[in-house]
Amino acid sequence: MSSSxxxxxxxxxxxxxxxxxxxxxxxxxxxxxxxxxxxRVADAPGLRRILWLLxxxxxxxxxLLAPVLFIILVSFWTxxxxxxxxxxxxxNYRALFDSNVYWSQLWSSFWHSLVVVAASLVLGFPVAYFxxxxxxxxxxxxxxxxxxxxxxxxxxxxxxxxxxxMMGREGALNTILQKLRLIDQPLDILLFSDFAVTLAxxxxxxxxxxxxxxxxxxxxxxSSLEAARDLGANSFQSFREVILPQxxxxxxxxxxxxxxxxxxxxxxxxxxGGGQVSSVGTIVSNQVVSVQFxxxxxxxxxxxxxxxxxxxxxxxxxxxxxxx
Amino acid sequence: MAEPIVEAHREGAAAPSQIQRGSGLELRxxxxxxxxxHGERVVAVDDVNLTIDHxxxxxxxxxxxxxxxxxxxMIGGHEEPSSGEMILDGESLLGLPPEKRPTTTxxxxxxLFPHKNVLxxxxxxxxxxxVGKEARRRKAEEALEMVGLTEFADRKPAALSGGQQQRxxxxxxxxxxxxxxxxxxxxxxxxxxxxxxxxxxxxxxQRQLGLMFIHVTHDQEEALSVADRIVVMHxxxxxxxxxxxxxxxxxxxxIVARFxxxxxxxxxxVVAREGDRLVIDAGRxxxxxxxxxxxxxxxxAAASVRAAGLRVDQERGSGDGINELECEVEFVEYLGDLxxxxxxxxxxxxxxxxxxxxxxxxxxxxxxxxxxxxxEADVQLLRP
Numbered sequence: 001m002s003s004s005x006x007x008x009x010x011x012x013x014x015x016x017x018x019x020x021x022x023x024x025x026x027x028x029x030x031x032x033x034x035x036x037x038x039x040r041v042a043d044a045p046g047l048r049r050i051l052w053l054l055x056x057x058x059x060x061x062x063x064l065l066a067p068v069l070f071i072i073l074v075s076f077w078t079x080x081x082x083x084x085x086x087x088x089x090x091x092n093y094r095a096l097f098d099s100n101v102y103w104s105q106l107w108s109s110f111w112h113s114l115v116v117v118a119a120s121l122v123l124g125f126p127v128a129y130f131x132x133x134x135x136x137x138x139x140x141x142x143x144x145x146x147x148x149x150x151x152x153x154x155x156x157x158x159x160x161x162x163x164x165x166m167m168g169r170e171g172a173l174n175t176i177l178q179k180l181r182l183i184d185q186p187l188d189i190l191l192f193s194d195f196a197v198t199l200a201x202x203x204x205x206x207x208x209x210x211x212x213x214x215x216x217x218x219x220x221x222x223s224s225l226e227a228a229r230d231l232g233a234n235s236f237q238s239f240r241e242v243i244l245p246q247x248x249x250x251x252x253x254x255x256x257x258x259x260x261x262x263x264x265x266x267x268x269x270x271x272x273g274g275g276q277v278s279s280v281g282t283i284v285s286n287q288v289v290s291v292q293f294x295x296x297x298x299x300x301x302x303x304x305x306x307x308x309x310x311x312x313x314x315x316x317x318x319x320x321x322x323x324x
Numbered sequence: 325m326a327e328p329i330v331e332a333h334r335e336g337a338a339a340p341s342q343i344q345r346g347s348g349l350e351l352r353x354x355x356x357x358x359x360x361x362h363g364e365r366v367v368a369v370d371d372v373n374l375t376i377d378h379x380x381x382x383x384x385x386x387x388x389x390x391x392x393x394x395x396x397x398m399i400g401g402h403e404e405p406s407s408g409e410m411i412l413d414g415e416s417l418l419g420l421p422p423e424k425r426p427t428t429t430x431x432x433x434x435x436l437f438p439h440k441n442v443l444x445x446x447x448x449x450x451x452x453x454x455v456g457k458e459a460r461r462r463k464a465e466e467a468l469e470m471v472g473l474t475e476f477a478d479r480k481p482a483a484l485s486g487g488q489q490q491r492x493x494x495x496x497x498x499x500x501x502x503x504x505x506x507x508x509x510x511x512x513x514x515x516x517x518x519x520x521x522x523x524x525x526x527x528x529x530q531r532q533l534g535l536m537f538i539h540v541t542h543d544q545e546e547a548l549s550v551a552d553r554i555v556v557m558h559x560x561x562x563x564x565x566x567x568x569x570x571x572x573x574x575x576x577x578x579i580v581a582r583f584x585x586x587x588x589x590x591x592x593x594v595v596a597r598e599g600d601r602l603v604i605d606a607g608r609x610x611x612x613x614x615x616x617x618x619x620x621x622x623x624x625a626a627a628s629v630r631a632a633g634l635r636v637d638q639e640r641g642s643g644d645g646i647n648e649l650e651c652e653v654e655f656v657e658y659l660g661d662l663x664x665x666x667x668x669x670x671x672x673x674x675x676x677x678x679x680x681x682x683x684x685x686x687x688x689x690x691x692x693x694x695x696x697x698x699x700e701a702d703v704q705l706l707r708p
Contacts, residue, residue, distance in 0.1 A: 231449035
């Protein structure tokens with residue numbers, strides 16, 4: 001082709017003279033429109049905004065902030081036989097710091113929660129990936145996601161209780177394994193053990209990991225995956241460079257969900273642990289049951305602090321504000 | 325081409341093979357079948373044969389569903405052909421995954437990595453190919469300079485305008501120094517004014533780099549503006565290949581004549597032939613055209629005349645009723661540089677494009693009768 005044979009212009013082609021004011025006129029107008037709309041909202045009399053904020057803030061104040069403040073207050077009050085007196089004391093905290101059981105339990109709950117977080121990430125990510133990336137039709141995606149959510153259709157308590165006939169000494173799993181002659185003696189580890197509690201929590205809470213990761217992965221532009229391949233990335237590289245970073249906010253949010261939910265657990269621990277296993281949650285719950293409210297409050301305060309430390313550490317992994 | 329080979333022999337093994345240009349891209353009987361919703365076979369691309377040279381700007385043009393994008397995706401390795409062969413510089417592309425092909429694609433919606441800044445986006449390709457940190461940064465900076473985005477290197481794509489994102493997408497593939505650049509509706513996401521400017525810049529860039537560009541679009545004007553050669557596609561097949569002037573003024577068949585727009589198509593029977601001139605009787609009018617062979621009297625024929633070939637005559641023409649007609653003005657459409665006349669003769673409609681300065685004379689002429697005529701040389705016989 002004659003027209004293409006080496007007619008070389010000195011100027012860089014795309015930065016050529018008059019070539020490139022950065023934004024088209026339409027783009028500029030659009031941006032200006034957006035700005036003025038935002039401006040109007042900001043300048044508007046606050047009444048409308050206050051009305052919108054009201055339900056949420058009322059909820060947070062009455063059901064989160066007030067109880068937490070009250071717990072902190074109670075933790076400094078004096079215990080009586082039927083509850084507490086409004087007499088300031090540090091005895092509850094003194095008792096707490098003297099209790100080795102509490103601290104070893106706090107540490108082991110913290111540790112177990114992290115194990116559940118890691119396991120639910122390892123097992124949950126492939127599920128989310130399959131749903132969001134491998135399944136291409138939106139209809140199948142939604143259908144499979146609803147099926148994945150099926151455990152939520154039953155009560156959490158029923159799911160926990162169902163573990164007993166499944167995993168007990170005489171339970172279904174042990175019977176099957178024995179019939180298949182894979183084991184001689186029933187496995188005791190499947191129920192009333194640390195392992196069983198961890199496994200049960202994993203089963204109960206893994207969906208809180210799958211869902212946010214699924215939503216992040218589903219937003220990934222498929223053509224950006226094609227572009228990665230086109231630019232020379234193999235499957236592993238395009239996973240590491242394109243898919244994983246973009247699913248990071250989902251991983252962090254899912255981890256926070258699972259961590260906070262398992263850290264405070266006591267129901268599952270009771271049922272699956274069968275009194276053999278305890279957690280910070282069961283300690284607090286036992287203290288409440290025996291009407292030691294100030295002591296329970298002090299224990300709870302440190303549980304909340306431990307959770308905050310965990311959430312803070314998880315947030316450090318990813319800059320959510322920038323990546324969402 | 326023989327000389328450099330001799331040179332290389334004389335100097336021993338130091339033949340700079342990349343600098344020597346290969347034979348280009350050849351598509352042979354390329355075919356793609358998809359299975360439809362009910363299991364039936366849908367032919368997306370049907371026996372496409374095409375050769376594209378290095379340094380050539382080729383546009384695949386056609387309506388949506390004509391197979392142009394599927395063809396491009398097969399070249400890029402994002403679809404596997406059902407049958408046929410693709411050869412780039414003597415080597416088959418079949419079976420090579422996209423990351424192993426010496427082609428790169430600019431995707432329709434840019435497909436930038438939203439979590440990486442501009443510089444990291446551009447560095448991505450070299451990084452995947454194991455280019456060291458320093459070297460790939462330098463290459464990326466060069467590419468950004470080429471598209472005029474040096475100062476935006478730290479921004480995330482979301483903080484850029486559509487035109488800037490387009491430039492990043494270009495820099496990201498140019499840094500790969502591909503043998504062929506594949507562009508899938510590259511200007512489709514831009515607003516009109518930006519599109520008009522970017523297509524000129526694309527063309528300039530291609531000339532400057534001397535690279536093979538294969539560009540897919542449904543926009544006729546865009547194709548005419550950038551291409552060395554236009555490949556008009558229709559229902560999976562190539563309807564015509566030609567330079568923009570040929571495609572615009574000499575459509576070979578009715579498909580191309582209709583798709584390029586503003587062509588008046590006449591059909592009828594050949595009633596007379598004198599040497600290489602034949603006359604078609606199209607009902608209320610007669611069309612005369614040059615035809616080297618074929619089209620015996622009595623056979624059916626179709627011809628097209630560009631809207632710009634039609635003139636409005638002030639006085640009577642030759643009067644023999646050939647290549648002229650009287651018709652009613654339905655609508656006078658003023659388009660600035662030109663006036664588009666929508667004309668009707670019975671159930672036949674025609675369009676004529678006349679210079680914009682004739683608007684003063686034509687304004688408000690709706691409902692009146694005008695006489696139009698055209699040159700015999702402007703009549704293009706169409707293959708069925």
